[in-house]
Amino acid sequence: MTSAQVPATTIASPTKKSIRIGVLSTPGTMDPRQAGDTITALVLEQIFETPYIVTPSGSIEPWLFAERLRLDRAGDQPVYSAAVRPGIVFSDGTPLTAELAGASLARTKALFGRTKVTVANDRVVFAMSGPSPRFEMVLTQWNTAIVLERGGGYVGTGPYVPAPGSTISSMKQAGLSHLQRNTRYWNKAHIDDLLFVVYPAEPDGTPLKLIEAAKRGEIDLTLNLSVNEVAKYGITGYMPMQLPSNSTSILYFNSQKPPLTDVNLRRALQHAIDTTPIAQINYERNHLAFTAADIIPPLMGKATGNFGARDPELLRNYPNKPSRLTLVVPWTPRPYILKPLPSAEEIARQFAAYGITVELIVTRSAEDFFSTLARGEYDMALAGWVADNPDPAEFYESLLHSAQVSTKNQYLSNLARWNKPEMDAALVAYRTDPSPANRKVITDMIENEAILVPIVYGASSAIRSRKVKNVNITPANHLPFADVDLSA
Numbered sequence: 223m224t225s226a227q228v229p230a231t232t233i234a235s236p237t238k239k240s241i242r243i244g245v246l247s248t249p250g251t252m253d254p255r256q257a258g259d260t261i262t263a264l265v266l267e268q269i270f271e272t273p274y275i276v277t278p279s280g281s282i283e284p285w286l287f288a289e290r291l292r293l294d295r296a297g298d299q300p301v302y303s304a305a306v307r308p309g310i311v312f313s314d315g316t317p318l319t320a321e322l323a324g325a326s327l328a329r330t331k332a333l334f335g336r337t338k339v340t341v342a343n344d345r346v347v348f349a350m351s352g353p354s355p356r357f358e359m360v361l362t363q364w365n366t367a368i369v370l371e372r373g374g375g376y377v378g379t380g381p382y383v384p385a386p387g388s389t390i391s392s393m394k395q396a397g398l399s400h401l402q403r404n405t406r407y408w409n410k411a412h413i414d415d416l417l418f419v420v421y422p423a424e425p426d427g428t429p430l431k432l433i434e435a436a437k438r439g440e441i442d443l444t445l446n447l448s449v450n451e452v453a454k455y456g457i458t459g460y461m462p463m464q465l466p467s468n469s470t471s472i473l474y475f476n477s478q479k480p481p482l483t484d485v486n487l488r489r490a491l492q493h494a495i496d497t498t499p500i501a502q503i504n505y506e507r508n509h510l511a512f513t514a515a516d517i518i519p520p521l522m523g524k525a526t527g528n529f530g531a532r533d534p535e536l537l538r539n540y541p542n543k544p545s546r547l548t549l550v551v552p553w554t555p556r557p558y559i560l561k562p563l564p565s566a567e568e569i570a571r572q573f574a575a576y577g578i579t580v581e582l583i584v585t586r587s588a589e590d591f592f593s594t595l596a597r598g599e600y601d602m603a604l605a606g607w608v609a610d611n612p613d614p615a616e617f618y619e620s621l622l623h624s625a626q627v628s629t630k631n632q633y634l635s636n637l638a639r640w641n642k643p644e645m646d647a648a649l650v651a652y653r654t655d656p657s658p659a660n661r662k663v664i665t666d667m668i669e670n671e672a673i674l675v676p677i678v679y680g681a682s683s684a685i686r687s688r689k690v691k692n693v694n695i696t697p698a699n700h701l702p703f704a705d706v707d708l709s710a
Contacts, residue, residue, distance in 0.1 A: 238414035238415055239412065239413045239414045239415070239707075239708055240413065240414060240415040240416075240417060241413055241415075241416060241417070241442040241443060241690060241703075241706065241708065242417045242419050242440065242441045242442050242443075243264075243416065243417065243418045243419065243441065243442065243443050243444060244419055244421055244432045244435055244436065244440075244441035244443070244444035244446060244447075245261050245264065245265075245399075245418050245419065245420055245421070245444070245445075245446060246261060246420065246421065246422060246423050246429060246432065246446050246554050246555055247259075247261050247420060247422065247553070247554050247587075247588065248261075248390070248393045248394045248397070248398075248399060248418075248420055249261065249262040249265045249266060249390065249393065249399060249588075250262045250390070250587070250588030250589055250592070251390065251588075251589075252266070252375065252376050252384075252389075252390060253369060253376050254266040254267070254269075254270045254364055254365055254367040254369065254376075255326070255329060255330045255331060255332070255365055255366075255367070255369060256331065256633075257364075257365060258588070258592050258633060258635070259556070259588050259592075260445075260556070260557055260608055260699070261418075262588065263364045263365070263700075264418070264445065264701065265399050265401070265418055266364065266367070267364040267367065267380070267700060267701075267702070268380055268381060268382040268401055268416060268702075268703050268704075269313075269378040269380045269382055269383060269384065269401065270364075270367035270368065270369055270376075270378035270379070270380050271285055271286050271367055271368065271378065271379050271380045272285055272286065272361060272362055272363065272364065272366050272367050272368070273285060273286050273287040273304070273323070273327075273346075273358075273361040273362075273366065273368065274287060274358050274359075274361045274362045275362055275696075275702075276359075276362045276611060276612065276696050276700075277696070278694045278695075278696060280612065282358050282359060282362060284304075284307070285307070286306060286307055286310065286318065286323065286368055286379065287304040287305065287306060287307060287323075287346070287361075288304070288305045288306060288307040288308065289304055289305060290304070290358065291303070291304050291348070291357060291358050292304060294347070298352065298353060299349070299350055299351060299352065300350050300353065300354070301347060301348065301349050301350065302347070302348045302350070302357060303342070303345040303346060303347045303348065304345060304346055305320065305344060305345050305346075306318055306319065306320050306323050306346065309408065310379055310408045311379070311406050311408070312370045312377045312378065312379050312406075313377055313378060313379070313380075313383045313404045313406055313407075314370070314372060314377050315406060316370055316372070316377070318368070318379060319344075320341050320344045320345055320346050321341050322368070322370060323341075323346050323368050324339050324340060324341035324346045324347070325341075326367075326368045326369045326370070326371075327339045327346065327366065327368065328340075330365065330366050331365070331632065331634060332360065332363055332365045332366055332610070332620075333360070333366065334625055334626075334634070335351060335623065335624070335625020335626070336350065336351055336352075336354065336360075336619075336625065337349060337350050337351060337354075337357075338351075352650045352653070353650060353653060353654040354653060355653070355654065356613050356615070356616075356653075359611045359612070359613045359616065360610075360611065360613075360616060362610075362611050363610035363611055363616075364610070364700065365610065379407075379408070380404060380407070380704075381403065381404055381407045381409065381410075381411035381703070381704040382401035382402060382403060382404055382411070382416055382703070382704075383401065383402055383403075383404045384399075384400070384401060384402075385400040385401065385402050388400065397419065397420040398417060398418065398419055398420065399416075399417075399418040400415065400416070400417055400418075401415070401416040401417075401418070402414065402415055402416075403415070407704075409704065410704065411703070411704040412692075412704070412705075412706065412707040412708075413703060413706055413707065413708070416703055419435075419440075419441065421435055422554070423554055423555050425563060426561060426563060426564050427554075427555045427560055427561035427562055427563060427564065428561075429446055429447060429451070429555065432444060432446055432447060433447065433451060433455050433457065436457045436460065436685070437455065437456070437457055437458075439459060439687075441687075442686065442687045442689070442690050443684065443685070443686040443687065443690055443693065443706075444684065444685060445557075445683070445684045445699075445701065446555070447683070447684075447685050448560075448681050448683045449462045449464050449683055449685075450505075450506065450507055452685060454506075457685070459687060459688065460685040460686060460687055460688070461685065461686055461687075461688060462683065462684070462685050463683060463684040463685065463686065463693065463695065464682075464683050465521075465682035465683065465684075465695060465699065466519075466520050466521040466682065467512075467519045467520050467521055467679040467680050467681060467682055468519050468521040468522075468557075468608060468609040468680070468682055468699050469519055469556075469557045469558035469606060469607060469608040469609065469679065469680030469682070469699075470514050470516075470517050470518070470519045470558055470606050470607060470676055470677075470678070470679055470680065471514070471556075471558040471559040471565075471604070471605070471606035471676075471677040471678050471679075471680065472517060472558075472604075472605060472606045472607065472621075472637075472674050472675065472676055472677060473495065473569065473602060473603075473604055473674060473675040473677055474602060474603045474604075474605060474637040474638045474673070474674045475488045475491065475492070475601070475602055475638055475672065475673055475674060476598060476600055476601055476602065476603070476637075476638065476639055477638050477639055477640050477641075477671075477673050478598065478627075478639040478641070479598065479599075479600070479601060479639075481544050481601075482547075482601055482602075485671055485672060486540070487540060487543075487544070488671070488672035488673065489536060489672040490536040490537040490540040491537060491573070491672070492672040492674075492675050493532045493533045493534060493536045493537065494532075494534050494536070494537040494572060494573065494576060495532075495569065495572060495675050495677075496532075496534075496572060497513050497514065497675070497676075497677050497678065498510070498513060499568050499572075500565050500568050500569070500677055500678060501513045501677075501678045503561050503564045503565055503568060504559065504560045504561050504565065504678055505560075505678070505681070512678045512679050512681065513678060513679075514676035514677055514678050514679050515676070516665065516676060517607070517617070517618075517621065517668070517674070517676045518614050518617055518618070519609060519617075519679050519680070520679060521609060521612065521682075522609065522612065522613075522614045522617065523614065537576050538576060543576065543577060543578060544578060545577070545578065545579060546578070546579045546580075546581060547573070547578055547579075547580050547581070547601040547602060548580070548581045548582075548583055548599075548600050548601045548602065549566055549569060549570065549580050549581070549582055549583065549600070549601065549602045549603070549604060550583045550585065550591070550594055550595060550600045550602070550603040550604065550605070551563055551566040551582050551583060551584045551585060551604055552585065552591055552604065552605065553584075553585040553586055553587050553588065553590060553591050556605075556606065556608075556680075557608050557680040557681075557682065557699070558605075558606035558607065558608060558678070558679070558680035559604065559605075559606060559677070559678070559680070560680075560681070562604060563582075563584065565604060565677070566580075566582050566584075566604050567582070569602075569604065570582060580602075583600060592633040593633065595628060595633055595637055596628040596629065596630060596631065596632060596633040596634075597628075597630050598628060598630070598639055603637045604677075605637055606677075606680070607620060607621055607635065608680070608699065609699070613656075614656065614661070615649070615652050615653040615656055618649055618652065618664055619649050619653065620635045620636075621635055621636060621637070621638075621674075622636060622638075622640055622645055622649060622664070622668070623636060623645070623646055623649055624636070624640070624641040624642070624643075624645070624646055625646075627639050627640070627641050637674075638673040638674050640671070640673045642671075644667065645664070645667055648660070648663045648664050648667060649664065651663070652664060682695075682699050684701075688709070689708050689709045690706060690707075690708060690709075691706070691707050691708070691709055692705045692706050692707050693705075693706055
């Protein structure tokens, strides 16, 4: 029996403030620096904190760092530094120091290839590999959280800690991630217990168990139900919250694995994809509004890609078409693709019309999904990206820079495995000067090299019960539960 089947009264203590958050899966790791999915992030960002934060208004403020980054050396490879905020301790009582912060950030995969992290004169020092004028924004990302490795586990400074005895295995077995308030937390938190209760989606991606739990009033908040589902299934007693989309689903072509090393084949496959039926699968209403014209989601501005004009005859006339291709499919609905399996089946149907059989590699867990992608043993991957911060340059860099190509033992986010100096140079130029002209160089290269196809934009939404207040979702779709409270 999972916790989703256990009455709420057997889980939450009536003497404490507790809220139940409905989710679709358990965390995949307890190390935020290695995490790659939003449900893991939702849980871990309550335990671990970042050097800087983005406020609900969109401004950046120092958090675990005591100040804004100081420019110690200008030029093409600048050096920045900052001191840590004094008086903060990890949840086990260990004081936060520049040495511990630097050691944690030096092992952060989101910074690989971007900066070398050291410590000098009680300051964390970032020696950049190239210009990065908005680097503070990177240090607001949940995967740059500062971690203390202790006794084979991970300790944070955040407002919550895992309940005693919690492990990834025990969370999966119980279908529940239970966090308790950190009594050593340096700031305020109002809720005593956070209960992330798992309601797995159906094979077609429909969150029926979560819908039923909401109709029974068993959850207080979820980011996994849309406004349309509230109306369609007659869910009452909740207040919906609709946000601009901050994610995009993408069909990636593995540019390092034959036969997709051939740009002409990639281009033919790219032109054969019709995204409209996929949008219809994921969004019953107003699906055309979610059809992606660019990999950058609407939260970050107007689309500038030129993915509209398609010539399906390119694939029909391509000589020696492959008879079989593989496609990796996410294990559960993601913010950017609500119905992953039916969407993958639609892609397979479209390619079947050209005589190409698509074998679906349907993953079974976050670990299975990310390890499969890390090995690179696929032709195509149905995945995507959720914005870690509001900077389009970081979105592009995460998906396209050569430093983000996975190794067999390390999942990174460049799933097209595109490793070209021309793209790296274009990304540097755009990071330095985010002009429309520099952005066009990137979008033209994506199109001309045919390394991916943007499919649909994700829908960012949440519902909360009326007793839950102070739900402040950031522009990057983070939800700091330290702010959340319950009505008297």
